[in-house]
Amino acid sequence: MKAIAVLTSGGDSPGMNAGIRATVRTALTGGLSVFGIRRGYQGLIEDDMISMKSTDVSNILQRGGTILHSARSEEFRTAEGRAKAAENLKNRGIDGLVVFGGDGSFRGANDLQLEHSIRVVGAPATIDNDIWGSDFTIGFDTAVNTALEAIDKVRDTAAAHDRLFIVEVMGRYAGFIALEVGIGAGAEEILIPETVTDIPAICRKLTERYKGGRTSSILVVAEGDEEGNAYEIAEKIEKHSGYKSHVTVLGHVQRGGSPTAADRMLATKLGYGAVKALLDTAAPCMVGVQNGVINRHPLADAWTRRKNLDKLLVQLSSGLE
Numbered sequence: 001m002k003a004i005a006v007l008t009s010g011g012d013s014p015g016m017n018a019g020i021r022a023t024v025r026t027a028l029t030g031g032l033s034v035f036g037i038r039r040g041y042q043g044l045i046e047d048d049m050i051s052m053k054s055t056d057v058s059n060i061l062q063r064g065g066t067i068l069h070s071a072r073s074e075e076f077r078t079a080e081g082r083a084k085a086a087e088n089l090k091n092r093g094i095d096g097l098v099v100f101g102g103d104g105s106f107r108g109a110n111d112l113q114l115e116h117s118i119r120v121v122g123a124p125a126t127i128d129n130d131i132w133g134s135d136f137t138i139g140f141d142t143a144v145n146t147a148l149e150a151i152d153k154v155r156d157t158a159a160a161h162d163r164l165f166i167v168e169v170m171g172r173y174a175g176f177i178a179l180e181v182g183i184g185a186g187a188e189e190i191l192i193p194e195t196v197t198d199i200p201a202i203c204r205k206l207t208e209r210y211k212g213g214r215t216s217s218i219l220v221v222a223e224g225d226e227e228g229n230a231y232e233i234a235e236k237i238e239k240h241s242g243y244k245s246h247v248t249v250l251g252h253v254q255r256g257g258s259p260t261a262a263d264r265m266l267a268t269k270l271g272y273g274a275v276k277a278l279l280d281t282a283a284p285c286m287v288g289v290q291n292g293v294i295n296r297h298p299l300a301d302a303w304t305r306r307k308n309l310d311k312l313l314v315q316l317s318s319g320l321e
Contacts, residue, residue: 001119004096004278005089006052007037007044008066009105012255013125013139015263016066016100021057022271023098028054030279035094039069040101041076041108044085049092061264064142064257066100076108079115086116095119096278098271100138102126103303106286110299119283122299123270127255130174132305133297134288138270141262143170143254144180151185154248155218162215164206164237168230168249171222177254179313182220190317191221191233194309199227203241219245269294 006023008016020036027034036056038048050056060067075081089097096119099109109120124131127143147169158165167187169177175192182190188209191197206217221230228236234245259267266289273287273294285296 001032001095001278003033003035003092003094004098004275005035005037005044005049005092005094006068006098007040007100008068008070008125009040009099009101009108010070010072011102011126012065012070013127013137014064014142014255014257014259015138015267016125017057017060017063018259018264018267019100019123019125019138019271020066020068021060022268023275024052024057025054026272026275030275032275035092036068039071040073040105041081041085042071042073043069044088045073045075045081047088049088062258064255064259082108082112082115086112086118089118096121096283098123098274098278100125102128102137103131106299106302110284113284113299119278119281120299121274121277121283122286122302123267123274124286124288124302125267127177128171128174129176130307131286131288131302132307133286133290133295133301134270135290136262136266138263138267139255139259140176141266142257142259143177144184145260146254146257147177147181147250148184150248150250150253151181151187151218151220155185155216158216158218158246164217164219164243164245166219166221166230166234166245166247168221168223168247170250170254172224174224174307175222175309178220178222179309179317183313183316185218185220187220188217189219191219191225191227192309193222193224193226195314197225197227197233199233199236199240203237203243206237206241206243
């Protein structure tokens with residue numbers, strides 16, 4: 001192996017730059033040439049690549065987003081698009097590819113490997129933390145802390161005005177962010193896709209709290225809860241009980257900002273681990289960190305195996321109300 005490339009794909013997550021940095025410097029230390037692919041798979045199709053030196057990744061650890069940028073690519077979903085991508089890699093003498101992203105990005109990498117024998121390694125980077133095979137994914141810790149800070153401020157207003165607030169966090173299919181943020185912020189209710197949301201029961205609990213002297217409440221809801229988003233939940237609560245809610249949707253603010261120390265360390269380990277997997281001819285695979293150890297798993301595990309919530313946290317979410 002003489003040269004590798006690295007790209008970031010799908011939604012950005014804080015810590016991707018730390019992963020790029022670790023990938024580039026580990027590869028250079030191992031005697032490899034490194035190319036950075038701009039705009040994910042779309043940039044790969046368009047041959048939008050740059051040769052990267054150690055200085056190109058200086059002073060990026062603390063930056064959110066991704067210096068390589070990211071983009072959706074419908075063309076890469078086609079066999080013709082992947083053929084263009086593979087040809088560009090081979091024309092530049094690139095033997096391996098490191099992909100930072102989620103399960104959709106890994107599916108694309110897997111197709112590229114199957115169809116064109118490109119050695120690929122995936123490094124899980126998504127704030128949703130829903131990739132099996134790694135205790136945490138790049139960006140999750142930062143997203144939780146960003147949301148937690150925002151909810152702490154919302155609670156000040158809720159308490160000052162004796163109001164019910166419903167705060168929506170990201171998590172279309174998974175409640176990892178909502179669960180940790182809700183517990184950390186002391187939310188009165190946490191609504192997530194993995195558990196059943198009972199609107200009448202929530203209203204009864206709110207009534208009991210108000211009768212007990214509580215004058216404000218915070219509900220945290222994952223955007224993918226089966227009862228709907230925060231606005232829909234608010235409407236159902238008002239219809240059932242008459243309680244009016246103020247809704248705050250945190251949205252993409254959770255993806256931005258300087259990554260926490262935990263995300264910088266995780267991304268550094270995964271970038272290092274991805275290059276080592278390529279050098280050890282372990283590709284195709286996904287790297288993850290479990291119990292502090294860098295492990296390798298089949299790429300398909302990212303979308304065929306379900307990552308479960310921490311049972312203790314689920315228990316605590318209802319026991320600390």
